[in-house]
Amino acid sequence: MDAMIDLFTSFSGLLSLGIIAFVCVMGGYFTRMALRKMREEQEKMCQANAKRPLKAA
Numbered sequence: 324m325d326a327m328i329d330l331f332t333s334f335s336g337l338l339s340l341g342i343i344a345f346v347c348v349m350g351g352y353f354t355r356m357a358l359r360k361m362r363e364e365q366e367k368m369c370q371a372n373a374k375r376p377l378k379a380a
Contacts, residue, residue: 330336
């Protein structure tokens with residue numbers, strides 16, 4: 324219990340919480356960015372495949 328009090332009241336504890344929050348926000352941002360880029364790339368590939376004529380067997 325003492326550790327929790329130190330975490331929320333001491334300077335080093337608050338700094339640790341700030342870093343943990345920053346890393347979580349950064350992880351969410353990079354995840355969103357990667358998913359958006361994958362979706363855009365998938366749309367580009369689908370459009371390119373739709374424009375390409377079908378090959379006769």
